[in-house]
Amino acid sequence: MTHTMLLEIGLEEIPAHVVTPSVQQLAERLKEFLQEQRLDFEKLQTYSTPRRLAVKISGLADQQPDVEEEAKGPAKKIALQADGSWSKAAIGFTRGQKMTPDDIYFKELKGTEYVYVKKFIAGKTAAEILPDLKKVVAAMNFPTMMRWGNNDFKYIRPIRWIVALLDQEVINFKLLNITTGRKTQGHRFLGHQIELSAATDYPQSLESVAVIADAAKRKTMIKNQIAKLAQEHDWKIVVEADLLEEVNNLVEYPTVFAGSFAEKYLQIPDEVLITSMRDHQRFFYVRDQQGKLLPYFVSVRNGNQQFLANVIAGNEKVLTARLEDAAFFYQEDQKTSLSQYVAKLEHVMxxxxxxxxxxxxxxxxxxxxxxxxxxxxxxxxxxxxxxxxxxxxxxxxxxxxxxxxxxxxxxxxxxxxxxxxxxxxxxxxxxxxxxxxxxxxxxxxxxxxxxxxxxxxxxxxxxxxxxxxxxxxxxxxxxxxxxxxxxxxxxxxxxxxxxxxxxxxxxxxxxxxxxxxxxxxxxxxxxxxxxxxxxxxxxxxxLQYPFDIITAVAAQPRNTFTTITQAAEVLQVHRQETDFKQTIEAASRVLRLTRKAKLPVGVKVQPALFENETEAKLNQAVATAKTTGTLEEDYQQLQKLREPIEAYFDQTMVMSPKQQLQQNRLAQLKQLAKLFQPFGDLTAINVK
Structure with missing residues (x-):
């Protein structure tokens, strides 16, 4: 047997930019709550308007599954007294588990025997668990919080009602002075309070009181109405995703309408007109088929067609006042020279x-x-x-x-x-x-x-x-x-x-x-x-490079941003090659030694001090290497240096007790280490 559960938080109007992330947060918290309570469900559906955040859960399990748990207690030597009777530790442990010492058995763990008991925990029903939804509601976080009345409790806006239903039954809990029920509010002006008979009735019942609770459905209505308006007038209405999202979260029942402004304002730069319409009034602006801005705007009313002419006139009046200010500033600003404006900046902090x-x-x-x-x-x-x-x-x-x-x-x-x-x-x-x-x-x-x-x-x-x-x-x-x-x-x-x-x-x-x-x-x-x-x-x-490569290439702030990025790409491309591990290990060995080395200023490599052939070969390899090519070429040279480096370390003791030899070898390795600089710190790369 499964159930349908509904949780709706009714609020004063929420800022539009907070609505979507808030209902997503509520859904995530509900999901985590049900998972913690071991209550399975099939589907989670969110609903949101400026006045409500709601989640409907379908296919909710009737109860938690029964659980058989094994609880570990004290060691056997502590649980048993010398005479074989149970110690206070053993008795206290079983009492805490709501069992008796008769339920004890022993199991060995890492060579030591411990007391164990098996507990059977019957699963609770959903009806028993769900009153704890109060904690989910109270735990919500928002970018801005407020208090109301005499409460210390903070929320995005004052809570006015809470609907909590499990099928046809109310899930009872109380938050502040608000007790859960089945009553929800319709549209502030077009609707009224209604009672939900069952959780499954939620979106359909709200539509009867002029609330489109499904945000996706509401957005589709807006887009369809805008498209129809554009077709009727042969307009290109610019519908930006962010503005559409914001407008959608300002209304519960959307009705799209068009308004106009005087053509004389088209003399103002388009950016000013668009800013006035889009950013200040939340209007969509209109262009003709050639892309020229037209003296019209499109907006969305939170209501129906009734008295729409009054709404249009009011919006036109507000926009005209703003455009009148813009026209004034545009003309006045041109009366001052650039040099005069620059001089004023001496007094602007x-x-x-x-x-x-x-x-x-x-x-x-x-x-x-x-x-x-x-x-x-x-x-x-x-x-x-x-x-x-x-x-x-x-x-x-x-x-x-x-x-x-x-x-x-x-x-x-x-x-x-x-x-x-x-x-x-x-x-x-x-x-x-x-x-x-x-x-x-x-x-x-x-x-x-x-x-x-x-x-x-x-x-x-x-x-x-x-x-x-x-x-x-x-x-x-x-x-x-x-x-x-x-x-x-x-x-x-x-x-x-x-x-x-x-x-x-x-x-x-x-x-x-x-x-x-x-x-x-x-x-x-x-x-x-x-x-x-x-x-x-x-x-x-x-750019999705691995952490160790990022750490390596970004270790050298003298490298250009381009070099760092290209180095990451080159290392990532070559990482799957069979000799990558050996190449990086050879370079890393050089870097670790030279990082700790402290050489007197002016120490140079003296070939006369070489004691074996590998020193001379490495010196020759370094002398012929170049770092003026591409990063790919630099890496190929690094690959070529691997064998001379490995041979060098096989036959050469860098930290020779003879100071002159030690300094000569460290100077040689420091010269070599400079060739690795475009790749940053290769020791940070994980090649295990």
Whole structure:
């Protein structure tokens, strides 16, 4: 016999972005609860709206399976007294197991006999177990929590009702002053309270009171209605997945509608219009078949068609007010020159512990020019970069960005073009923010990419020097994202940049321009180095390389990001080869010896001190080896060196008691170890 169980938590409206992860969490907690209780089930179905989180379990077992357990007690010598009677330890053990000493038997474990008893535990029924669902409900975690009334209990929003049913019967428990029952609420305006006669009735019963509890069904309704609207008007309605998900979690009964705004607002840049519609009002924007933005928007009402004209008019009024502000700022911003905006940045703080935005731009200007030389930008590109670095934050003090902060960089590009800047400079102003999210879009131009690297590198070193390091999940200045952005940009453009040289560049610039920098201590550089290399390891994890290879190749912060990534790929490709183990072991032996070696400065290899043929052969092999080829060629040379290395160690005692011989051999191995540097620390690779 199986059952259907329903658990619904009724709440005040939940923020849209929390709905889906919350119902997924509830489902996972319920699944774990049932597994812990040894209650099998066939299917789990989630339901969610802004006012409810619900899970329906089908095919739930009637009871736990019976269990026969073996419980281990004290050793036999402790359980029995000298006269053969049971000791207090044995009697106490059996009492704790709700049994008697008559149930004891002995078993040997690792040479010692112990007391054991067998217990038969009858399985509890589902009806007996399920009142503990209270713990599942109470244990839920949310990104923001609140208290209400006089309670210390915290939740995402106040709980208003709880439905808990096992088939037709209520599962009784109480949380705060709320007792479980079978009453649930329909749509706030179109529905009313109803009683569920059985758990199986849940989604159908709610539809009768204007609630589509199945989020997937609700989303399909929205998409179908949008598609119908687009077909009727020959529109291309841009339906972004994130916005659709958010809108879906704002409504219980969706009705799609279209509104319009005055064509005069189309003179405003598309990005401003789209931001106003999509980000601020949660509207879908509309294009014609050629991709031109049209003066229409599409939205979703939480209700039916009744009085829809009033809803449309209200939404149009709100959007028009916002677009009117945007039009005003767009016109007013163009009355101020770029130089005037840049001058204002002298009074805008980047951070009160670091300095002004104008000072940051100066620092980034120095850094970007140095980086440009390293990555080979031509003179025209360097000229554009210098100009972009001198003005790239100007739009932060424009009225438009003050009102629409999401448009920083975007409006910088627009206004720069309007005031006669070259397209390369304008594009770089927009691109320096990229990527704006994990895995997000990268700069497409070299000028924009260098400016982005310099800006992010400056931010990381600024905050580290000020002692404001990310910790745990706390990263208020998005330094992890910025470090990852530097790495991804370098990999995208295949630029020969590495952590150590980049941070050395910042330290050098700080010495040359002390007025612009806080004092950068060696400890700050060390912390920033490890921070950046940790992001490099995360990038390699994302690319799904094994942990030991990641540890190996990311051990050398002087290697470029490209070299590190290519080294991981080469090692991974060759890992399945039969001689991989011996090759890595040979190299690792060299690295372990040289890592500990302390040689006086200036010690060089003297062939005259060689005592056997293997020393000479290894020296010759090292002399002919090159590390200027590809990583694949470097690995092939490493393979060729394996045999001379093995022969060398077979016949040569490196740590000779004669100091001159020992130093000569260590110098030879150090020279050899340099050939392995592109692969990082090969000793970290597991070849067992």
């Amino acid at each position: 980047f951070h009160d512990k670091i300095g002004t935005m104008a000072e940051k731009m100066q620092r980034v200007g120095y850094l970007s020019q140095s980086i440009a030389e390293q990555v080979g930008l031509n003179s025209a590109e360097q000229k554009d970069l210098q100009r972009a670095a001198a003005i790239y934050k100007f739009d932060l003090v424009t009225g438009m960005v003050g009102e629409f902060s999401e448009l920083q960089g975007v409006m910088g590009e627009k206004y720069a073009l309007l005031q006669g800047e070259t397209p390369a400079v304008a594009t770089a102003i927009r691109e320096h923010y990229l990527p704006t999210e994990a895995g997000g879009k990268l700069p497409a131009t070299k000028v924009g990419a260098v400016l982005a690297i310099a800006d992010k590198l400056d931010s990381i070193t600024d905050f580290f020097a000020a002692g404001m390091l990310p910790s745990g999940s706390n990263d208020p200045y998005a330094l992890r994202r910025q470090a990852a952005g530097i790495i991804r940009i370098c990999l995208e453009f295949d630029w020969p940049l590495a952590v150590k040289p980049l941070l050395a560049l910042v330290a050098s610039t700080a010495q040359q321009q002390p007025a612009l920098y806080q004092k950068i201590q060696p400890a700050h550089v060390a912390e920033a180095t490890e921070f950046m290399m940790d992001r490099m390891r995360k990038q390699l994890q994302f």
